[in-house]
Amino acid sequence: MDQHSFANTGKLSRFILRLDRVKIPLWIMGLAMFTLVVPPAFDNLYKTQQERDAITETMANPAMTAMLGTGDLDNYTIGAMTAHQMIVMTAVIVGIMAVLLVTRHTRADEEDGRIEMIRSLPSGRLSYLNASLIVSSGTFIGLALVIGFGLYGLGIESMDLEGSLLYGAALGGTGFVFTGVTAIFAQLSESSRGTIGWSVAILLLAYLFRAITDISNEALSWISPLGWVSKAEVYSSNNWGSILLMLAVSILLFVVANYLNNIRDLEQGFIASKPGRRYASRLLQSPIGLAFRLQRTGFIAWAIGLFVLGASYGSIFGDLESFFEGNEMYQQMLQQAEGASIVEQFIPTLMIVISLIATIPPVMAMNKLRGEEKKERLEHLLSRAVSRTKLIGSYLIMAVVNGFVMISLSALGLWSAATTVMDTGLELGMVYSAALVFYPAMLVMIGIAAFLIGLLPMLTSLIWIYFIYSFFVLYLGNLMQIPDLVGKLSPFGHVPQVPIEDVTFMPLFLLSIIALGLMMISFVGFRKRDSKN
Amino acid sequence: MSVLEVSNLTKKFGKFTALDGVNFEVGSGEVFGFIGPNGAGKSTTIRVLLGILKATEGEVKLFGKDAWNEAVEIHKRLAYVPGDVNLWPNLTGGEVIDLFVKLRGGNNKSRREELIKKFDLDPTKKCRTYSKGNRQKVALIAAFSSDADLYILDEPTSGLDPLMEKVFQECVMDVKNRGKSVLLSSHILSEVEKLCDRVGIIRQGKIIETGSLSELRHLTRTHILVETKQSISSLNELQGIHKIEETDQGLTFQVDTEQLDDVIRHISQFGIEKLESAPPTLEDLFMRHYESKDKSEGKETGGVR
Numbered sequence: 001m002d003q004h005s006f007a008n009t010g011k012l013s014r015f016i017l018r019l020d021r022v023k024i025p026l027w028i029m030g031l032a033m034f035t036l037v038v039p040p041a042f043d044n045l046y047k048t049q050q051e052r053d054a055i056t057e058t059m060a061n062p063a064m065t066a067m068l069g070t071g072d073l074d075n076y077t078i079g080a081m082t083a084h085q086m087i088v089m090t091a092v093i094v095g096i097m098a099v100l101l102v103t104r105h106t107r108a109d110e111e112d113g114r115i116e117m118i119r120s121l122p123s124g125r126l127s128y129l130n131a132s133l134i135v136s137s138g139t140f141i142g143l144a145l146v147i148g149f150g151l152y153g154l155g156i157e158s159m160d161l162e163g164s165l166l167y168g169a170a171l172g173g174t175g176f177v178f179t180g181v182t183a184i185f186a187q188l189s190e191s192s193r194g195t196i197g198w199s200v201a202i203l204l205l206a207y208l209f210r211a212i213t214d215i216s217n218e219a220l221s222w223i224s225p226l227g228w229v230s231k232a233e234v235y236s237s238n239n240w241g242s243i244l245l246m247l248a249v250s251i252l253l254f255v256v257a258n259y260l261n262n263i264r265d266l267e268q269g270f271i272a273s274k275p276g277r278r279y280a281s282r283l284l285q286s287p288i289g290l291a292f293r294l295q296r297t298g299f300i301a302w303a304i305g306l307f308v309l310g311a312s313y314g315s316i317f318g319d320l321e322s323f324f325e326g327n328e329m330y331q332q333m334l335q336q337a338e339g340a341s342i343v344e345q346f347i348p349t350l351m352i353v354i355s356l357i358a359t360i361p362p363v364m365a366m367n368k369l370r371g372e373e374k375k376e377r378l379e380h381l382l383s384r385a386v387s388r389t390k391l392i393g394s395y396l397i398m399a400v401v402n403g404f405v406m407i408s409l410s411a412l413g414l415w416s417a418a419t420t421v422m423d424t425g426l427e428l429g430m431v432y433s434a435a436l437v438f439y440p441a442m443l444v445m446i447g448i449a450a451f452l453i454g455l456l457p458m459l460t461s462l463i464w465i466y467f468i469y470s471f472f473v474l475y476l477g478n479l480m481q482i483p484d485l486v487g488k489l490s491p492f493g494h495v496p497q498v499p500i501e502d503v504t505f506m507p508l509f510l511l512s513i514i515a516l517g518l519m520m521i522s523f524v525g526f527r528k529r530d531s532k533n
Numbered sequence: 534m535s536v537l538e539v540s541n542l543t544k545k546f547g548k549f550t551a552l553d554g555v556n557f558e559v560g561s562g563e564v565f566g567f568i569g570p571n572g573a574g575k576s577t578t579i580r581v582l583l584g585i586l587k588a589t590e591g592e593v594k595l596f597g598k599d600a601w602n603e604a605v606e607i608h609k610r611l612a613y614v615p616g617d618v619n620l621w622p623n624l625t626g627g628e629v630i631d632l633f634v635k636l637r638g639g640n641n642k643s644r645r646e647e648l649i650k651k652f653d654l655d656p657t658k659k660c661r662t663y664s665k666g667n668r669q670k671v672a673l674i675a676a677f678s679s680d681a682d683l684y685i686l687d688e689p690t691s692g693l694d695p696l697m698e699k700v701f702q703e704c705v706m707d708v709k710n711r712g713k714s715v716l717l718s719s720h721i722l723s724e725v726e727k728l729c730d731r732v733g734i735i736r737q738g739k740i741i742e743t744g745s746l747s748e749l750r751h752l753t754r755t756h757i758l759v760e761t762k763q764s765i766s767s768l769n770e771l772q773g774i775h776k777i778e779e780t781d782q783g784l785t786f787q788v789d790t791e792q793l794d795d796v797i798r799h800i801s802q803f804g805i806e807k808l809e810s811a812p813p814t815l816e817d818l819f820m821r822h823y824e825s826k827d828k829s830e831g832k833e834t835g836g837v838r
């Protein structure tokens with residue numbers, strides 16, 4: 001690795017920055033907004049320390065700790081509250097951002113043959129990787145500063161400059177770590193899909209590991225990068241050690257990625273792809289078979305992931321049960337309000353998160369159609385005896401089935417883990433219906449994705465913005481009162497909170513009708529329009 | 534002096550041996566044609582030359598420098614055009630050309646403009662909307678507008694129309710006249726025949742023939758068309774005669790070049806009225822080598838190795 005390995009890194013960094021000059025500011029602005037609207041809202045909602053202390057009662061239980069991470073509940077200022085309820089979830093989103101940004105300019109460019117051109121010029125073996133790392137690092141430093149100064153600028157008493165900067169740094173640091181993780185998988189895996197898949201799997205694992213260790217043995221949470229975020233104890237003891245740890249680990253990851261890049265051939269990986277079959281199986285010999293075959297690995301990975309997610313949440317129910325048994329005040333507070341048992345009341349809260357995550361794979365399955373179109377591979381099918389209707393129909397069926405499998409598996413995971421760890425057990429039917437009520441809302445999301453592909457193919461990614469909006473209003477709606485209308489703009493805002501509420505027929509029926517309508521329009525649109533790439 | 538030296542190059546992908554002891558050289562000012570059937574190892578060889586694949590064994594030197602270790606130095610004097618040009622969908626062709634030129638460090642604005650005009654490319658269009666041929670033009674313009682000493686071209690014309698193909702050939706001739714070297718891999722044999730001083734034929738990872746075109750021609754057959762007063766007898770008993778056919782114009786057949794003398798002597802006995810001979814096309818030469826081993830075995834000519 002002499003200096004030549006890095007030749008032209010500077011020029012390439014500027015080049016990558018130029019390519020992403022819209023994307024990066026959008027991400028930073030989105031995340032800053034997501035973060036900055038919260039403290040003023042809390043400030044409005046909980047004006048006195050008494051009110052804030054009261055809310056700690058509902059926060060101090062294993063379900064909340066698993067979902068949000070640990071927080072300083074003894075000194076629950078607006079700052080501590082924001083950090084407790086927001087920082088881990090925001091860090092997860094930052095992680096996803098890092099995975100997507102870094103994959104784009106490592107494995108994705110390499111897979112598409114663009115790095116070959118760059119490498120034939122006098123640029124070093126490691127230049128493109130490091131240019132990508134530099135841009136990503138710069139992005140996350142920017143994010144840290146924007147959020148840090150932004151929070152301080154809100155002028156809320158408990159949010160001092162040091163804490164605010166630490167808040168930003170914890171998020172930026174997470175970005176660094178997942179930049180490193182993605183850079184390594186970009187070397188190991190031969191495809192950009194593989195890179196994203198493996199990196200997101202690590203992110204999910206980090207989240208779940210932290211969830212479980214936070215309620216069983218907090219010290220073990222030091223193993224998970226997402227644990228470091230809570231351990232920074234922003235706006236209470238302000239532990240900068242976490243940040244140092246993040247930086248040290250990311251430097252290590254960067255070095256490993258460089259090492260791996262240096263010893264491998266271009267367009268190769270380390271996770272070998274095995275030779276395939278000589279003949280197409282029967283399954284493959286139809287458009288729907290092809291649609292499934294192309295996504296099989298992703299489908300299986302997501303299915304496992306959602307089962308594990310459900311099971312991880314389910315595994316906290318034992319702790320939850322014993323927690324409430326010894327806490328009389330809780331029993332009074334919650335039981336008189338609702339009909340379901342105390343533990344069961346947490347199911348809708350968890351289900352919202354689960355169902356939102358379970359919506360990602362079916363929407364991806366639908367968008368795959370657009371991806372194939374962009375790569376001009378649909379022509380192979382359309383030029384043979386496959387109609388456009390059949391083509392979009394195949395992907396639609398895939399997505400609809402995919403969503404059903406995902407939500408069912410996560411419910412099954414939650415139920416099986418919960419029943420094992422609880423004394424009284426849970427009823428499968430109850431858990432399943434609590435999950436399935438979200439299915440019509442998922443169908444609406446799939447319908448919108450199909451609609452965009454059919455009518456507005458250039459705007460296919462709008463579905464993700466709508467998805468993020470839904471996530472935003474539901475997640476925040478869970479933590480604070482937001483105007484009803486804001487929540488109702490998302491299909492998920494219409495889902496009854498089973499088992500606290502009854503399964504109401506009307507909203508679910510209407511959601512299904514809307515989904516169906518969107519899908520039908522998508523057929524018409526797709527049949528009429530040209531192929532576009 | 535040779536610009537490029539490959540000796541005993543072997544490249545393995547796992548257990549699969551893609552290149553098996555490849556040897557060849559490209560001299561200064563020479564246009565070298567690199568040909569062979571699909572999957573023979575041409576692109577693999579070129580990618581080793583570019584230092585983006587690491588040789589398993591053997592030595593690869595460009596300008597006397599090691600292809601892997603001194604890639605950056607080498608690339609300052611080299612231009613590359615792949616057969617499948619992939620570009621950034623959101624950039625225009627003009628932007629991509631500038632990027633490539635900037636990364637190289639040279640700056641030849643007038644050449645760039647001249648080539649854009651010659652190749653008839655609209656540089657303001659986004660790469661997403663370019664056809665295959667247009668993407669290839671972008672890479673060709675970037676390559677030929679740079680002042681390289683060696684041009685490595687891997688099927689650079691697979692998407693060009695005949696008119697553009699001609700422009701490409703002019704560019705290669707121009708580069709050659711300025712004393713630069715070219716390594717051209719191509720399936721278009723007429724192009725190779727027209728442009729190349731020497732060719733190397735690779736099959737299944739091994740170089741099976743290298744030499745100048747006239748040297749290689751020697752190893753192959755001449756096409757003959759004759760009309761004679763009397764009909765020729767016992768022609769098929771002669772050595773080195775192939776594909777005898779009776780046509781309206783007369784009798785056609787092919788002769789192994791080393792047997793030509795004997796054959797002409799033989800047929801002249803029958804009173805020649807008309808004789809046409811055509812030199813072997815490269816195609817004949819290649820056909821013989823491209824055909825699978827079991828067919829060509831036995832009469833393997835050895836050749837210039």
Ligand SMILES: Nc1ncnc2c1ncn2[C@@H]1O[C@H](COP(=O)(O)OP(=O)(O)OP(=O)(O)O)[C@@H](O)[C@H]1O
Pocket residue numbers: 268546549551569570571572573574575576577578
């Ligand atoms: N990354 C790889 N892994 C395994 N095998 C490979 C890899 N790259 C190339 N090969 C194999 O090496 C052989 C040579 O391929 P190469 O691309 O060099 O052929 P080529 O002569 O350029 O063919 P074409 O004329 O079709 O372009 C082929 O059999 C190919 O399958």
Ligand SMILES: [Mg+2]
Pocket residue numbers: 575576577687
């Ligand atoms: Mg090739």
